[in-house]
Amino acid sequence: MADKNKKPNNFNMPLLAVAPMMDWTDRHCRMFHRALSDKALLWTEMVTADAVIHGDRERLIGFSEQEHPVVLQLGGSDPAKLAEASRIAEAFGYDEVNINCGCPSDRVQSGRFGACLMQEPSTVAACVAAMRAAVSIPVTVKCRVAVDEDPPRETLFGFVDEVADAGCEVFTVHARKAWLSGLSPKENRDIPPLDYGLVADLKAERPDLTILLNGGIKTMGEAGEHLKTFDGVMLGRAAYQTPACLLAADRLIETGTGEDAFDMESALAALERYRPYMTARLEEGVKLSSMTRHMLGLFAGQPGARAWRRTLSEKAVREGAGLEVLDEALSHLQLESVTA
Missing domain, CATH: 3.20.20.70 (Aldolase class I)
Structure with missing residues (x-):
């Protein structure tokens, strides 16, 4: 106990x-x-x-x-x-x-x-x-x-x-x-x-x-x-x-110390950790938008954030939407500093 x-x-x-x-x-x-x-x-x-x-x-x-x-x-x-x-x-x-x-x-x-x-x-x-x-x-x-x-x-x-x-x-x-x-x-x-x-x-x-x-x-x-x-x-x-x-x-x-600097690499790594959960739920019939609606603000203030939100908001709600929508949304972000 x-x-x-x-x-x-x-x-x-x-x-x-x-x-x-x-x-x-x-x-x-x-x-x-x-x-x-x-x-x-x-x-x-x-x-x-x-x-x-x-x-x-x-x-x-x-x-x-x-x-x-x-x-x-x-x-x-x-x-x-x-x-x-x-x-x-x-x-x-x-x-x-x-x-x-x-x-x-x-x-x-x-x-x-x-x-x-x-x-x-x-x-x-x-x-x-x-x-x-x-x-x-x-x-x-x-x-x-x-x-x-x-x-x-x-x-x-x-x-x-x-x-x-x-x-x-x-x-x-x-x-x-x-x-x-x-x-x-x-x-x-x-x-x-x-x-x-x-x-x-x-x-x-x-x-x-x-x-x-x-x-x-x-x-x-x-x-x-x-x-x-x-x-x-x-x-x-x-x-x-x-x-x-x-x-x-x-x-x-x-x-006990807080910091507020955005870390693109860590944000992308978090999405990778979340991806298997999304895949499993999609296979169970959960709508993509039920998950992506919580992610809209992840890149707030970063270049491409508006296109990220728009893509998820408009396309994740469509019937049969899958992780390709997430990948499309990610493509709008400026990732050069991470992938270089």
Whole structure:
């Protein structure tokens, strides 16, 4: 049995995680990100506990062995259901299960999970206790600093204290409030101001807890700076929209130092590592576009990047499209410096 007190990716080093993003971090995306980084902690999209228990599990939470370390993020507020979903996740081989206490969407609120749970720390504590009793893998929480008009410091510290008392040792904190009315989920990712200082205070006053910082981190250089304060950092849109940043993730994890220089040779090598996975999925009938949609930003800012994106966007969706589309897209990039 695994040690419940171990850090979630088994590394005695800083953490770099890719955020759970609905409609984005599916299994094809995660395998692409794994081709870019051996050590980054990958997260699934949020899946409700009810869906895990009653739904098509292979479709909803199936993953490839190469994805490890990988976290299943669960949505829910019923301790018994979250415990059962956690048992299923452990049986599937997940390295960690996480409770979503940060998503502000209307659908999440109507199901009584996500950011609205920031106002119910006792409920979250009960869920953590039930999940920890059910599994040996780590049970963690991802949250905001507060919701709506609630005072951030009192809300965050009170929430973390009560949930930590139930046994949660790892918190990923999106350093913004969530506004449950008046802002869309997209606006909630940008409009509420970031408060890194508050999360830094949490880490300083709760040094026994593992605190990962999430929100607004755009580069590996920024991530490296934050690792001077926090145990780990989580990248969301930056990892998805400019995935080449993940090429520097392993160095960041190993040394705590981030760098942002684009490396064409490493990007091409990552595509070669991803190619066998693409070939296997195509043979199973998966559409090429289901995989290439996650790769559009790989060469952002490089000569030929626009033609790369256009070729993949227009041709990968066609019936029967195969890896020849990828090769055509690659032909538009200026590769002289690599192939010379």
